[in-house]
Amino acid sequence: MTKRRVRQQAIIARVQAAGAYAVRDLAQELQVSEETIRRELKVLEASGAISKGHGAVSLPLGAVEGPFELRLRENAEAKQRIARAVAGLVPDGGIVHIDSGTTSYYVAKALRQHRSLTVITNSVAVSAELGGRNDNRVFLSGGELDYQYKAFFDHRSCDYLAQFTPTLAVLSVGAISRDQGLMDFHSGEAAANRIVYGKARTVILAADASKFDRYGLIRTAHLTDVDVLVTDQPLTPEYAEAFTHARIVVA
Incomplete structure (x- = not known):
């Protein structure tokens, strides 16, 4: 698996666990620049895996299973x-x-x-x-x-x-x-x-x-x-x- 794929999966796992995540915090935890995180988020948003807002990222509506x-x-x-x-x-x-x-x-x-x-x-x-x-x-x-x-x-x-x-x-x-x-x-x-x-x-x-x-x-x-x-x-x-x-x- 490529470094980008590993990084994208790490982003998804963190967002799914917390519900939402600041771009700044993702960059710090994954030890990359915020610009790198934004590039990964653009790919993930296009695939429907996440939803990107101002300075933060969350799961798209309906992505988490309910009762x-x-x-x-x-x-x-x-x-x-x-x-x-x-x-x-x-x-x-x-x-x-x-x-x-x-x-x-x-x-x-x-x-x-x-x-x-x-x-x-x-x-x-x-x-x-x-x-x-x-x-x-x-x-x-x-x-x-x-x-x-x-x-x-x-x-x-x-x-x-x-x-x-x-x-x-x-x-x-x-x-x-x-x-x-x-x-x-x-x-x-x-x-x-x-x-x-x-x-x-x-x-x-x-x-x-x-x-x-x-x-x-x-x-x-x-x-x-x-x-x-x-x-x-x-x-x-x-x-x-x-x-x-x-x-x-x-x-």
Whole structure:
């Protein structure tokens, strides 16, 4: 990775952690001139990663994920279309991991008529949708509940999830970039999903168009870790090339 790329990622990480940052403070912390910082900010603003004001920089509107219910309403129609397409890829009797993202919650709702599923999840919302119906078995990880995400992410949860080897994994993502891969905004969510990428036989990534060319806080996986990408709009030529290894489904 180039020095500029490292510096830009350091800027993004600081702004995401604090919400806003003075240009002067960024220059001091990264030990470069304010002119250098302004050049990097110009690139990041053009990519949509940050928003630049007078003497300071902040996250663009909507760049930080909010509580679960709020995120459910973001691009809800697109997420529901994606969910129906994903559900069509899951057979009755399948062994499937479903993560804690809001798109994955809609996938769980779309799977309510499926039968005899074995579901592994760290999401309370997913377990509530699929548990106790149609002879499903649900394995819900425990630990300390994150009330903002309605899910478990701590080390107990990750240790529990690491035991399973699902045939399918349905995973969501906070951001997708051609150079940085798949990223999330929550360190626990990234850690939990990172485990599943290494365990599942087939990974289905459910991601609406708003996630592309977006930067997250923590890298979760490489683009090549995805076997099936389900999205709501045709990919740009650049992303079509980046995902040539995967099956692409446009809902």
